[in-house]
Amino acid sequence: MLVVFTVQDLADFYFSESFFFHWICYLPMIVYALMIVISDKIYRRLALILNDWENYRTDDEYEDFLITKIVLFQFVTAFGSLFYIAFVLRDMKRLQETLATLLITRQVTQNIMETVVPFMIEKLKLSSLTYKMTRSMSDGSLRRHVENVRNKRQSSVEQEESPRTPREGLFTLGSPEGQEVRQRKGLETEKEQPRTLSSIFREDFSLKTERLPLPEFKPSHDSNPELTQAELESVMSVYARPLDDFLEMFIQFGYVLLFSPAFPLAAVCALINNLIEIRVDAFKLCNTVQRPFGRRVKDIGAWQKSMELLGILGVMVNCVLIGQSGLVQRIWPELSWGGQILIIVVLEHVILAIxxxxxxxxPDVPHWVRIETAKQEHFRREAFKRESRLLSHTQTPSSDQQNNQPEPSTPDAGPRFNRLDQINRSKRRSITPMVRLSSFTRKPRKDNDDNCID
Structure with missing residues (x-):
């Protein structure tokens, strides 16, 4: 950071007055922003290794401490230069230029890294896979294969424009006719394409990923050697956790909140970036990464505490910047230095109290959301009661079976008969595990229940 500031001073000294080379003055901070992104990728691997060594008991603890490590590192790298300029150099103009450069460069770089780079990597892997499939084919068979693919695509477009029912000749995937057609096509194309995907995957195991193991999508010998959706997604990168998305919002929130007096347009830049980010994330999740698995959680975990601490720190930093700018001294010229500090501290406490x-x-959950949730819970309980009644009526024994059951002939057989009846009722499958568990609970013995066998 200090080296970049030295280069920045030299660039300002030589090119600040130049009309054609004034853009060189922004080049050191652009390089510094790229260095922050690269160092984050390197430190991310180090944080994962440290977390694996620390060996936490649960996944929640693992995620919380991983977030803490990455957030602390990102806070120092992203905001360290701004704190240095604001409180050591005390140069508001330079702080404004540095903040604008870091914010815009980081937003553009992250959007490119999230969409363009994974999309190009996917296309390169897919091209390599296609070349491995077709490099042993002759020119004639390759042309026929391309023509067949075009015909299939054209026929699928025509079927979408004029949909037909299965009775009119459109076979479904699960029908016997469709399976016969697929097997016939596989036998016809097997002679023209001797190099199938199974042979390719036996030769090259570099396509194995954490999400989709190799044996799950290895095709059989008699199948049609075409790429399936699972094989297409196997060359994509894995969306393991939403860490990058939360981290991007955290850093953007810090740029807007911590140093808003120096660059008020940071909020406008963040708004424009978030409007673009909606479509960028949608494109990333649908086209550049493997299909993510949803997981129910009660909150956002350690990110909530990080955002709250950043909000408190933002109030303190803004109050210090206001006091450092000389605004209090211009309003009250005769006020002493201690009085200015006291006014700043009182203003900070008032804002924190508000x-x-x-x-x-x-509230964290709006009132109308809680009402709708209570309604849905009520409807669920009522439906559960109705289903329980219907199931209990269908599971009750018939009257003939009840008449055929032997009645206890002696008074001593009464407890024994009740115990057998309870065992028979416990064998019937109930609707909930708690009911099944309660049917097996052991009742306390009575005085006349000594002859009963448990």
């Missing part, structure tokens, strides 16, 4: 009151008054 922030706490708003946090208490505004």
């Amino acid at each position: 922030k706490m009151i708003i946090d208490i008054l505004v």
